[in-house]
Amino acid sequence: MTTRYLRRYGDATRMNHWFVVLMFLAAALSGLPLLHPSLYFFSNVAGGGSWARILHPYMGVLMVLGFTLMFFTMWRDNLLNADDGRWMANASRMLKGDKSNMPPIGKYNAGQKIVFWMFGLSLLLLFVSGFVFWRPWFVGFFPILLRRIAVVVHAASAVVLVLSVIVHVYAALWIKGTMRAMTRGTVTENWARFNHPLWHRKMTGGE
Numbered sequence: 001m002t003t004r005y006l007r008r009y010g011d012a013t014r015m016n017h018w019f020v021v022l023m024f025l026a027a028a029l030s031g032l033p034l035l036h037p038s039l040y041f042f043s044n045v046a047g048g049g050s051w052a053r054i055l056h057p058y059m060g061v062l063m064v065l066g067f068t069l070m071f072f073t074m075w076r077d078n079l080l081n082a083d084d085g086r087w088m089a090n091a092s093r094m095l096k097g098d099k100s101n102m103p104p105i106g107k108y109n110a111g112q113k114i115v116f117w118m119f120g121l122s123l124l125l126l127f128v129s130g131f132v133f134w135r136p137w138f139v140g141f142f143p144i145l146l147r148r149i150a151v152v153v154h155a156a157s158a159v160v161l162v163l164s165v166i167v168h169v170y171a172a173l174w175i176k177g178t179m180r181a182m183t184r185g186t187v188t189e190n191w192a193r194f195n196h197p198l199w200h201r202k203m204t205g206g207e
């Protein structure tokens with residue numbers, strides 16, 4: 001029997017996703033040495049402390065620009081609905097292997113949707129707060145109290161983003177066959193039928 005595939009992402013979406021991943025790694029590895037002295041060794045990746053400090057904001061802005069493109073093509077599919085409440089209520093049972101109470105899932109499950117909005121919120125806060133203390137360009141426009149608040153917001157949002165990415169990557173690796181969606185752009189019909197039955201029905205016209 002031949003395996004049948006369904007298209008999940010176009011080439012431009014996938015290239016942009018991997019661009020965002022690269023910029024995330026660059027921003028994270030140049031930002032962590034600025035967060036705490038124990039993480040200073042990460043600055044070697046950028047070529048030393050000064051380069052980490054200079055490059056970090058540019059990498060961050062590029063990541064936000066790439067994600068903004070993803071956001072505007074995907075936000076509709078990530079709106080939460082009543083079934084997502086049921087999904088969350090039964091998520092702990094699903095993690096133990098019991099999927100009997102899970103509602104039928106569309107293009108994304110509730111976990112993916114929550115991670116999507118965590119990405120959006122943390123990146124928005126990182127972007128806005130980062131400008132407030134970006135020396136030497138913008139810092140002079142803002143009072144010292146606002147700059148201090150911005151530093152705390154920036155650090156807290158960075159932690160939320162990193163944790164969200166860890167959950168995102170773990171889920172992508174945990175559900176067998178998912179990585180293919182972002183490496184080839186396609187998934188097997190069985191993967192879709194098993195993990196996203198409503199999306200499968202939409203894509204196959206109810207076959």
Ligand code: HEM
Nearest residue numbers: 020021024070074112113116119165169172178179181182
């Ligand atoms: C090495 C790191 C990463 C890997 C391996 C990875 C992998 C994947 C995979 C396999 C999918 C397809 C999931 C599906 O269609 O069901 C996906 C979707 C997606 N990824 Fe990533 N990803 C990574 C990092 C990131 C980062 C850093 C961001 C943004 C900050 C991001 C944002 C997204 C978004 C928005 C989607 C669309 C799915 C959704 O809206 O939930 N990814 N990723």
